Structure formats: structure tokens, C-alpha cells
Amino acid sequence: MPNAILDPTGGASPVAAPFAPAPRKHDLAGARIGLLENTKQNAALLLDEVGKLLVAEHGAAAVTLVRTKTAFALPASDELVAEYAGECDVVITGVGDCGSCSASAAADGVAFERAGLPAAVICSDAFVATADAMAALRGAPGYRYLTTPHPVAILTPDQVRERAAQLAGEVAGLLTGSGA
Amino acid sequence: MSELDPDLAQAAVEHCYDQGWSDGLPLVPASQPLVDRFLATTSRPPDEVIGRLAQVDREVTVELAAINAAMAGCRPEYFPVVLAAWDALMRERATTGGGWQSTSGPAPLIVVNGPVRDELGFNKAGGVFGPGFRANATVPRAIGLIVRNALGIHPHVFEQATQGLPGRWSICVAENEEESPWEPLSVEAGLPAGTSAVAATLLRTSEFVDNRHTSDAEQLLADLADTISRTGAWIFRHASAGIVFCPEHAQLLAGAGFDRAKVRSWLAERCGRTVGDLADVGKDGLGDNGVRHASGERPDGFDRLLPADDPKHLLIAVAGARNAGISMVVRLFSDWSATAVPVETKELA
Numbered sequence: 001m002p003n004a005i006l007d008p009t010g011g012a013s014p015v016a017a018p019f020a021p022a023p024r025k026h027d028l029a030g031a032r033i034g035l036l037e038n039t040k041q042n043a044a045l046l047l048d049e050v051g052k053l054l055v056a057e058h059g060a061a062a063v064t065l066v067r068t069k070t071a072f073a074l075p076a077s078d079e080l081v082a083e084y085a086g087e088c089d090v091v092i093t094g095v096g097d098c099g100s101c102s103a104s105a106a107a108d109g110v111a112f113e114r115a116g117l118p119a120a121v122i123c124s125d126a127f128v129a130t131a132d133a134m135a136a137l138r139g140a141p142g143y144r145y146l147t148t149p150h151p152v153a154i155l156t157p158d159q160v161r162e163r164a165a166q167l168a169g170e171v172a173g174l175l176t177g178s179g180a
Numbered sequence: 181m182s183e184l185d186p187d188l189a190q191a192a193v194e195h196c197y198d199q200g201w202s203d204g205l206p207l208v209p210a211s212q213p214l215v216d217r218f219l220a221t222t223s224r225p226p227d228e229v230i231g232r233l234a235q236v237d238r239e240v241t242v243e244l245a246a247i248n249a250a251m252a253g254c255r256p257e258y259f260p261v262v263l264a265a266w267d268a269l270m271r272e273r274a275t276t277g278g279g280w281q282s283t284s285g286p287a288p289l290i291v292v293n294g295p296v297r298d299e300l301g302f303n304k305a306g307g308v309f310g311p312g313f314r315a316n317a318t319v320p321r322a323i324g325l326i327v328r329n330a331l332g333i334h335p336h337v338f339e340q341a342t343q344g345l346p347g348r349w350s351i352c353v354a355e356n357e358e359e360s361p362w363e364p365l366s367v368e369a370g371l372p373a374g375t376s377a378v379a380a381t382l383l384r385t386s387e388f389v390d391n392r393h394t395s396d397a398e399q400l401l402a403d404l405a406d407t408i409s410r411t412g413a414w415i416f417r418h419a420s421a422g423i424v425f426c427p428e429h430a431q432l433l434a435g436a437g438f439d440r441a442k443v444r445s446w447l448a449e450r451c452g453r454t455v456g457d458l459a460d461v462g463k464d465g466l467g468d469n470g471v472r473h474a475s476g477e478r479p480d481g482f483d484r485l486l487p488a489d490d491p492k493h494l495l496i497a498v499a500g501a502r503n504a505g506i507s508m509v510v511r512l513f514s515d516w517s518a519t520a521v522p523v524e525t526k527e528l529a
Binding site for chain 2: 003004005006007008009010013014039040041071072073074075098099100101102103104107127129130133134137153154
């Protein structure tokens with residue numbers, strides 16, 4: 001019997017707990033919106049504009065919590081997820097437009113959903129591979145998030161507002177009844 | 181050596197490709213007896229965790245590092261250098277902060293000091309950034325395989341390099357202490373002289389400065405400053421750099437009274453661009469998030485590239501042949517820990 005060829009990977013990753021999206025309400029009437037921006041250029045403005053549109057056009061009550069991630073490459077802490085779950089009814093996060101932050105944005109979306117909070121993750125469309133891979137790693141293969149055309153960082157403020165207008169309806173859809 | 185069976189070897193190599201373990205080049209299939217020889221070079225237990233990447237929930241043990249080092253083509257006695265290089269990289273903010281996943285596709289720069297250089301055959305002289313030396317080629321390759329296999333960071337999935345850096349997983353230089361006018365890098369980093377040690381950081385890019393034109397130290401430094409001050413790799417408020425000096429340049433500078441600290445302060449003061457230059461390339465704006473952007477609204481002035489004149493922001497080493505005035509400028513992915521990790525020397529039983 002020859003020696004076995006050793007596996008350099010350490011074997012399969014631990015299997016994550018089964019995933020189900022957070023329950024959705026029929027609409028956003030009276031919903032408290034949370035925004036978690038990841039410091040990427042134009043992310044804060046894009047989320048801010050989407051939040052305004054959900055209030056103005058989709059019946060949401062107000063944007064009640066806005067935070068900036070301290071490390072865009074890393075998933076949000078349990079404490080931060082709990083804070084959003086306590087103070088909001090839905091959350092929007094992004095923009096995943098780099099290798100590490102697209103993955104962590106998807107991880108954050110899955111974590112919010114597991115905490116019972118409907119989440120809309122926004123990624124640049126150049127990073128679906130890494131976002132999908134991270135969602136699968138977190139036990140949520142096929143997790144639904146929103147994409148916006150790459151690049152986002154070089155857009156002017158007016159162009160960012162245009163993007164927000166394009167996204168707002170999709171965000172509302174993903175955060176309510178039929179979306180998840 | 182007729183007892184060696186190339187057909188069996190080829191089948192084993194193909195098996196490793198089929199498993200998705202390879203960086204594209206053939207791997208040495210690792211067996212337990214081979215990996216045991218690696219593990220025998222260190223007193224650290226095989227199950228010791230030497231790195232964890234929280235975002236992907238994966239960790240690296242001494243044993244996994246040994247398997248990957250064996251596959252990379254390292255000799256067992258290189259393994260303490262691989263461990264020191266890995267530990268040095270784990271001290272870099274970027275390696276746990278998303279650097280392995282980055283669009284920049286950063287390359288580790290590994291610098292080896294001390295007796296281990298000659299004991300293991302690390303090249304410190306001609307072609308030090310190039311191929312031809314097993315130790316220099318396989319130690320950084322081992323790091324790359326650890327990232328790929330133990331951490332699960334694969335190209336096109338979690339590894340999102342837009343183009344990547346030529347030389348990723350192949351940049352490992354021994355310092356040419358014998359022809360350097362300055363103390364070894366490891367000594368500047370705080371270790372006793374004569375210690376075998378490894379320093380490491382991540383690079384965005386590299387570009388050589390060929391100056392065989394002047395004997396004036398300040399003209400030479402100005403040539404280096406010009407390359408360090410390029411806008412292309414400058415994306416945040418400040419940037420950090422490194423210079424791997426050839427012996428000729430280092431000796432010219434030392435002859436004019438420059439030690440490492442004086443080189444740094446000279447360059448820190450002069451490396452940078454006018455706000456106008458930065459506006460021309462859309463990088464003059466300074467936002468709260470530290471990322472430069474196109475603004476066009478700042479008054480003219482001079483933006484220094486280096487945040488300070490300390491080793492964290494300007495790594496200085498000496499390597500290469502003494503046959504020409506060609507030094508390598510590198511741009512760091514973030515900054516450098518400014519430390520070096522001693523190489524464990526375990527007496528083999």
C-alpha cells in the first residue's frame with residue numbers, strides 16, 4: 001500500500017445552520033429603516049438616497065439608525081446586528097464593490113436575516129461571484145441581494161441619486177412580501 | 181536511478197491538479213512521511229493554529245502549513261522560515277483585513293536575514309527578485325498555497341484580483357548583509373545581530389530605478405523619490421513604500437553620510453505631488469473615508485506621500501549584485517509592521 005496523498009485544505013468548512021429569510025410584512029408602511037454603509041466611495045450617499053425614497057414613496061416611517069462599518073472587509077459584529085434588530089424593522093447595507101467588502105456585505109445580509117431583520121444588500125454587479133460564495137458559506141446558497149452596475153465609486157452625486165431612484169423599488173420589493 | 185517511476189509521479193501530480201490544490205504549477209504530492217520531516221523541524225505542535233480568517237471561518241494549523249510547504253517544493257529544513265514568514269505576514273493589518281481578497285491582488289514581500297540565508301541557500305545577490313533558487317522560489321509559493329488551500333481563497337471566487345501583481349507568491353529576497361553598509365533589516369526591526377529572521381509585508385506594485393548616472397547622493401535619492409511619488413498606486417490620503425537597494429546605491433548613500441533614518445527623512449520630506457498634479461489625475465480630493473477622489477476644489481499645495489519618516493512607512497533593505505546601480509522601489513499595500521520574526525532553530529534529533 002503506497003502512502004496516501006495528504007489534503008492541504010483541512011477538509012470541508014463546518015456546515016452552517018439551515019437558513020430561512022426573515023419574515024416579511026406586506027409593505028413598508030410605518031417601517032423603521034436602518035442603513036449600514038461600508039465606507040466605500042458613494043456608499044453613504046446611495047444608501048441615504050434610497051432611505052429617503054422609501055420614506056417619501058413607499059410609506060416607511062423614517063430612517064432611524066445609520067452606522068458606518070469600522071472594517072469594510074469584515075462582517076458586522078453580533079452586537080451591531082443586534083442593535084439594528086432592536087431599532088429597525090428593515091435594513092439596507094452596501095455597497096459591496098471590492099473583493100472583501102462584497103463578501104462581507106453578503107455575510108451581513110445573511111446575519112441580519114438570521115436575526116429576524118429583512119435586509120437588502122447592494123453589491124456592484126462585478127462581484128456576484130464573491131457575494132454568492134460568501135452567502136453559500138454562511139448557509140444561505142442563493143441568498144437574494146441587489147446589484148447595481150459597476151463602477152459605483154466614480155459616479156457624480158447626481159448619478160448616485162439616479163442609481164438610488166433605480167434601486168428604491170427593488171429594495172422595497174426585496175424587503176416586503178414577495179421579495180425574499 | 182532506474183527505481184524512480186516517472187509515470188507514477190505524473191499520476192500523483194495530476195491527482196493534485198484534479199483536487200483544485202494547485203496554483204497552476206505542478207505540486208509535490210505530500211505524504212505523511214514527508215510532512216513528518218517538515219514537522220520535525222519545529223517544536224510547535226501540529227495542531228497549533230497559526231492564522232485564522234474570521235470572514236471565511238477558516239484557520240491554518242502548523243500541520244496544514246507543512247503540507248502546503250511540502251507541496252510547494254520546499255525542503256523540510258525550509259519549514260521554520262515558512263512559519264516565520266507566515267507569522268510575519270499575520271502581523272500585517274492587511275492580511276487579516278481582507279488583503280488576500282483584494283482587487284489589488286497584493287504580493288507578499290519576504291525578506292530573510294541571518295545565518296539561515298546561506299545555510300539554506302537563499303539568494304541574496306544577482307537576480308534576487310528572479311527565478312533560479314529553490315529556497316527563494318518555494319517559501320513564498322508555500323505562503324500562496326496556504327492562502328489558497330487552508331484559507332480557501334481561490335481566484336475568481338473570494339480572491340478578486342483585477343489583474344494581480346506579477347510575482348505574487350514568488351517574492352522572497354535574502355538581505356545582502358555582507359555588502360550592505362547598514363545594519364541588517366532584522367536589527368533595525370529590533371532583533372539581536374546574528375539572528376535568523378524574516379520580515380514581510382504586502383506589495384501593490386514594484387518598479388526599478390536604474391541610476392548609473394551620478395555619484396551625487398541627493399540626485400540618486402531624487403531619482404528614487406520620482407518613482408516613489410507616482411500617482412498610480414496612490415489611492416488613500418497617504419501611501420507607504422519600500423526600497424530594496426542594490427549594494428552600489430546603498431554604499432553610495434552611506435559614503436555620503438546617509439544611514440537608513442536619514443534616507444527616510446530625506447524621502448519623506450520630498451516624496452509626494454502638488455495638489456495640481458493630483459487634480460490632473462482625479463486624486464486630489466480627500467474624503468472622510470481616507471480614499472482619494474476627484475475634487476478640483478483644493479487650493480494648491482504639496483501632498484506628501486509618506487505619512488511619516490519611520491520604518492512602518494518606508495521599508496529599506498539591501499539585496500542584489502554589486503554589478504550595477506539598479507534598485508527596486510515597491511509600494512506597500514497598507515503599511516509594514518516594522519518587525520521581524522526570528523526563525524526557530526531546533527536541534528534535530
